[in-house]
Amino acid sequence: MQIEIKIDDSCTEPRMIIITNKVDNEINSIIHTLSSTAPELITGFYNDLAEILSPEDIIRIYAEGGKIFASVNKKEYLLRQRLYELEEQLTKYSFVRISNAEIINLKKVCNFDLSLSGTICVTLSDNTTTYVSRRYVPKIKQVLGI
Structure with missing residues (x-):
């Protein structure tokens, strides 16, 4: 892919033009990334306060009792x-x-x-021990390159 940037003092708003022979997954991904302008925030509730x-600080996210929790700094x-x-x-x-009930941050893993x-x-880095379900073992091995 070639990228070209032109500086024009008369331009009041940035404009992007994609020139391609076909629209494929890469082009669709670029369009999706560029068009999503709202920041993706994660709001957690602790002791009736929203934070x-x-x-980068989230260690794991898991479902328990029909609710979703995130582990952050104990x-x-x-x-x-x-x-x-x-x-x-x-x-x-x-x-x-x-x-089916858990997502982990690979950057917070101590060992497998x-x-x-x-x-x-x-x-995990907070000394939590969890298990990869049999269904997800091949995916984790692929991510780890083993």
């Missing part, structure tokens, strides 16, 4: 988004789903224990 959570924040929405939003921040047959034990 903006930084994706606090458990209640989230109002659905797990699949959070998974889509956080993929670019190195989050990966390890079960592959000695168990059929599953993987994950130790």
Whole structure:
């Protein structure tokens, strides 16, 4: 892909032109990225207070008792988004789903224990131990390159 930037003092608003022979997944991804102008914020609730959570600080997001929680700095924040929405939003921040009920931040993983047959034990930076469900083991191995 070639990128060209032209500086024009008479231009009052940025304009983008994409010249291509066909619209493919790469072009659609660029269009989607450029058109989503609203910042994607994650708001967590702790002790009746709403706080903006930084994706880099989130260790894991999990479902329990019909609610969604995020672990951040030894606090458990209640989230109002659905797990699949959070998974889509956080993929670019190195989050990966390890079960139907949990997403983890790969940057907060201390180690993966592959000695168990059929599953993987994950130790996170807050000393939480969790497990990759059998269904997601191939995906995690692919992410890890093993």
